[in-house]
Amino acid sequence: MNDQTHILTVLTPDHRGIIAAITRVLGAHDAHLLELSQTVVRDYFTIIVVLTLAQPDGAAVLNSELAARLGPDATVTLVPYRDAPAAPTHGERYILTATGSDSPGILPTLSEMVANRGGNFTDLSTRVVDGEISIIAEIQVPGDIRLDQFQIDLQHAGSEAGLRVRLQHNRLFVATNEVAFRRISNDS
Amino acid sequence: MIRNDAIFDTIRMFQEENLDVRTVTLGLNLEDCSSPVLAQLLDKIEAKVVGTAGNLVSAARQVERTFGIPITNKRIAVSPIAAVAAGHGVDALVQVARRLDRAAATVGVDLIGGFSATVQKGMTPTASALITSLPEALSSTGRVCSALGVASSRTGINMDAVLRTGHTIRAISEADRANAGFACAKLVVFANMPDDNPFMAGATHGQGEPDAVLNIGVSGPGVVKRALQRLIEGAEALSAGGDPESQLTLADLAEEIKVTAFRITRVGELIGRELAQRLAIPFGIVDLSLAPTPQIGDSIGEILETMGISQVGAPGSTAAVAMLNDAVKKGGAFASSSVGGMSGAFIPVMEDASLARAAAEGSLTLDKLEAMTSVCSVGLDMVAIPGDTPGETIAAIMADEMAIGVMNHKTTATRLIPVPDRQAGEMVSFGGLFGESVILPVHDVGASDRFVRFAGRIPAPLHSLKN
Incomplete structure (x- = not known):
């Protein structure tokens, strides 16, 4: 990362040609793309891009050009990248799932319980369809906690809200969904 | 991360469709427990079963928690007792069955297999005694299971053993009349008996296996x-x-x-x-x-x-x-x-x-x-x-x-x-x-x-x- 590294985010109603439009503008400014993640959530396109600018003071121009190109419904931000301390990565990877009737307070409750045990969310998605919520999170769980008690606490919190909550090791899902069975793997 | 639908597909197998690990079965060699002195034979068998399988149930429960998967049964399969107890007679074999039953109870498993003999070509005196002991051994124990290998593609069918076993099954049923002959459910008669079968009642720790091994069904x-x-x-x-x-x-x-x-x-x-x-x-x-x-x-x-x-x-x-x-x-x-x-x-x-x-x-x-x-x-x-x-x-x-x-x-x-x-x-x-x-x-x-x-x-x- 250098002084010209920036974070670009775009939020806009989904339609065809958004990525083409963004990358065309970035190319015209000689922006060098380092990392990108994009998804569509409930018909809204969202993207986060880590990039390096060619011009020391080109951020404002790039921002306004992207906004003009994507139209008034799009929200575009471009901010300097700041080195942040790396999130703790100790522990093993688990999948937390919760399903049942939508309950407004459940995500704060579960995420607080994970944080209090020293766990860290590395991926999270939730979806509500016809009043039924499904939460899937990938979390790092420290190796020194009492897993059984953690699972009981999560299940208890879920059942109070009418949800079924499970915490299962990531390797279960790798084993049942990937072609190769890796006996020795760093995929903890 | 694995796709969301794949995660829910996996969870559904356990949550709604009764998928479980039916059994984890510890295969255990008991041939080093042999002794011409019955008391020593019994003590050695019990010490080895309890010493090796003492952690089986608690370790299985830890694995259940880690993966959120039920393991329905934890079991043990030992070497064919007809070989382990070579030289002993019917009464001694019944005592071996009872000691196996006690050892299984101590370590918390519901069934222990291997009160067995392979007789597909012929019958040693101990194998013969073991078959004779089955009515009492199976009706007076709760956890002991037996398997008899009476035929194989290499040897053909030992009809002496088959006929004898037919009469023995009737005798087991009579001995367990109070339970409607349930003890017969603890005896499996095989052709081409596998050495590494984890499922009861037929599980036996066969020849060519390690001293201890974990099989799963x-x-x-x-x-x-x-x-x-x-x-x-x-x-x-x-x-x-x-x-x-x-x-x-x-x-x-x-x-x-x-x-x-x-x-x-x-x-x-x-x-x-x-x-x-x-x-x-x-x-x-x-x-x-x-x-x-x-x-x-x-x-x-x-x-x-x-x-x-x-x-x-x-x-x-x-x-x-x-x-x-x-x-x-x-x-x-x-x-x-x-x-x-x-x-x-x-x-x-x-x-x-x-x-x-x-x-x-x-x-x-x-x-x-x-x-x-x-x-x-x-x-x-x-x-x-x-x-x-x-x-x-x-x-x-x-x-x-x-x-x-x-x-x-x-x-x-x-x-x-x-x-x-x-x-x-x-x-x-x-x-x-x-x-x-x-x-x-x-x-x-x-x-x-x-x-x-x-x-x-x-x-x-x-x-x-x-x-």
């Missing part, structure tokens, strides 16, 4: 049934919408079974390796048999019904179970390089509510069951027959089943239960996982007595001469 009929139902319902919905490509064929069903078996097997391998590592012993095999329980939705019969055999036992049942068995093996073999044991679809009548119902309604007969076992695992399993069925006739039923195994180079077995004082058409219930069933009629009783009384050995088939 998965289950999952409910998962296969639901996968097929979803496939069929999806196709029917498309068909109703006018999609001409939505017509399913049996090859589509086979493919769905195969993919499902892959995932089931992977669960087994994962759990098996993890538990073996925690116990610091080698991982052996995953047995990918589909093992039903009396619970609704956990049935081989229901799979066949989903495949379009509305009454199990009807014409087409053998073809359907053959396709099921083959697809399960293909999926499982691709999932794991450690497939072993019996690895097929079990059709234990009493333990499968759908099969038990078909038997009660008369569509599933002993003869049709026998035909089905020629293409699946493992044989006439948990079949209740009238209590007055003569030993010769029981031996003849076993001989037929052994012949299927010997001639087809596959494992076959019988677990027959003559129910004292009850006749064909009456019910018997053993409760829990052992289920209930109508007592099946045995026709032409006595008509094969002359044949089985010739005794001796049915020679090995021509195709055993491979060298």
Whole structure:
């Protein structure tokens, strides 16, 4: 990362040609793309891009050009990248799932319980369809906690809200969904 | 991260479709416990079982928590006692059974297998004593299971052993009259007995195995049934919408079974390796048999019904179970390089509510069951027959089943239960996982007595001469 590294985010109603439009503008400014993640959530396109600018003071121009190109419904931000301390990565990877009737307070409750045990969310998605919520999170769980008690606490919190909550090791899902069975793997 | 739908597919297998790890079975060599002094033999056996398997149950529970997968049974299979207790007599063997029972209770396992002998070509004095001891050994213990290997494709069928076992099964039933002959459910008679089978009652730690090894048996009929139902319902919905490509064929069903078996097997391998590592012993095999329980939705019969055999036992049942068995093996073999044991679809009548119902309604007969076992695992399993069925006739039923195994180079077995004082058409219930069933009629009783009384050995088939 250098002084010209920036974070670009775009939020806009989904339609065809958004990525083409963004990358065309970035190319015209000689922006060098380092990392990108994009998804569509409930018909809204969202993207986060880590990039390096060619011009020391080109951020404002790039921002306004992207906004003009994507139209008034799009929200575009471009901010300097700041080195942040790396999130703790100790522990093993688990999948937390919760399903049942939508309950407004459940995500704060579960995420607080994970944080209090020293766990860290590395991926999270939730979806509500016809009043039924499904939460899937990938979390790092420290190796020194009492897993059984953690699972009981999560299940208890879920059942109070009418949800079924499970915490299962990531390797279960790798084993049942990937072609190769890796006996020795760093995929903890 | 794994795709969200794949995560929920996996969770659904446990949460809604009864997938569990049916058994983790610790195979344990006891040959180093041999002693001509009975007290020493008993103490050594108990010390080794308790010393090696002491952590089995607690370690299995840890693995259950880590992966959120139920492990239904934790069990032990020991070396054939006829070899371990060589030189001892009937009374001593009964004491060995009781000591095994006590050791199993100490470590918290519900069954311990290996009170066994392999007699497919001949019988040592101790093997003979072990068979004699079975009525008392099995009726006076709660956890001890026995397996007898009476035939193999290499040696043929030891009809002396088969005839003797036929009479012994009657004697076991009589000895356990108070429990409707339930002790017979703890004896399996094999052709081509596997050395690494994790499923009870037939599990034995065979020759060529390590000192201790962890074998695992998965289950999952409910998962296969639901996968097929979803496939069929999806196709029917498309068909109703006018999609001409939505017509399913049996090859589509086979493919769905195969993919499902892959995932089931992977669960087994994962759990098996993890538990073996925690116990610091080698991982052996995953047995990918589909093992039903009396619970609704956990049935081989229901799979066949989903495949379009509305009454199990009807014409087409053998073809359907053959396709099921083959697809399960293909999926499982691709999932794991450690497939072993019996690895097929079990059709234990009493333990499968759908099969038990078909038997009660008369569509599933002993003869049709026998035909089905020629293409699946493992044989006439948990079949209740009238209590007055003569030993010769029981031996003849076993001989037929052994012949299927010997001639087809596959494992076959019988677990027959003559129910004292009850006749064909009456019910018997053993409760829990052992289920209930109508007592099946045995026709032409006595008509094969002359044949089985010739005794001796049915020679090995021509195709055993491979060298």
